[in-house]
Amino acid sequence: MKRNRLGKSKLAGVTVVATAALLSAGVAYAAADDVASLYGPxxxxxxxxxxxxxxxxxxxxxxxxxxxxxxxxxxxxxxxxxxxxxxxxxxxxxxxxxxxxxxxxxxxxxxxxxxxxxxxxxxxxxxxxxxxxxxxxRVDGLKATLRAFNFTSGCNAKIGVDGNGPTVFAQVAAGAQDARAINPVSAKLVGQCGAVASAALPLPALAAGDSYSLFVTGDAAKPVLSGARDALAWPPAAN
Structure with missing residues (x-):
């Protein structure tokens, strides 16, 4: 009787494990479907x-x-x-x-x-x-990503919050880029070449996982700061 009970217990254990495996596989497929629907192709x-x-x-x-x-x-x-x-x-x-x-x-x-x-x-x-x-x-999927691109020759660009606020990028060399993760905030940024500052650029509302690029253009005597959300042209448009 004891062996029979043990045998039944083992069989039940196998059944439970197999059922759990099937459920886990189902959850995995469902999670994959959720990811596909969230991010697309x-x-x-x-x-x-x-x-x-x-x-x-x-x-x-x-x-x-x-x-x-x-x-x-x-x-x-x-x-x-x-x-x-x-x-x-x-x-x-x-x-x-x-x-x-x-x-x-x-x-x-x-x-x-x-x-x-x-x-x-x-x-x-x-x-x-x-x-x-x-x-x-992405720099950090739990935060927003800011990227800075400096297309202004002769300028080591600084990007910070307007009105002597915190520095976001301390120095981006001409022809270079930098990136950092930030908490989503509402702010106006300026780009600087030395003591010369650009007009202020309001950041759009950014959520965790968003990616946004800042571009320093113009010349060192009159820098321009612009920006755009990073977006992919994917999947390709049907002909």
Whole structure:
């Protein structure tokens, strides 16, 4: 009788374990479905990214390699990140023409997760472009991410809260970028080149997990601070 009870106990244990395993699998699938519905289709793991900032005072027609559609950018506007599959050059066309300075390093090898930001400027000689290569990743999923890009030559940019408030980025070298996690706050930021400050830029309402980019453009004597939410052009639009 004792052995029978023990045998039944073991069999019941196996049944419980098997049932628990099935329930766990069901929960896992449900969780996967929840993640998929929350984040949507994701780009390939080996993708790189490309976007364009119009840092000029006039509208421009741009076409990017990858998933983003050709479009007209107003002054200060930024495209979404175009998703480039492995081996696709990070090329930009401006008003129907390929810019040598925009595409000079387009054929260079990019690594998975690389994010290229191209800033366009315009003068009497036409359109010009500068590139900064960073990484497409979140700094802290429990906070908002701020990224700073300095396209102003001869300027080690400082970004802080307007009205002598706290410093957000102490120094971003010309042609470089930086990133940090922040608690979602309401604030107005200014960019500085030495003692010269830009006009104040109000931050939009940011939630945990959001990513927002700040761009320092113009020249060291008159810096301009602009910004945009980081967004992916994914999945690609259907033809």
């Amino acid at each position: 994701q780009p390939p793991a080996d993708a790189s990214y490309l976007r364009v900032l119009n840092a000029s005072s006039q509208a421009v027609r741009v076409a990017l390699a990858g998933s983003e559609s050709p479009q007209t950018l107003a002054p200060g506007a930024v495209t979404r990140f175009s998703v480039l599959t492995q081996g696709t050059p990070a090329r930009v066309t401006v008003d129907g023409k390929a810019l040598a300075d925009a595409n000079a390093t387009a054929n260079a090898t990019t690594h998975a997760g690389d994010a290229v930001t191209v800033a366009l400027s315009h003068d009497a000689k036409g359109w010009h472009a500068a590139r900064i290569v960073g990484r497409y990743e």
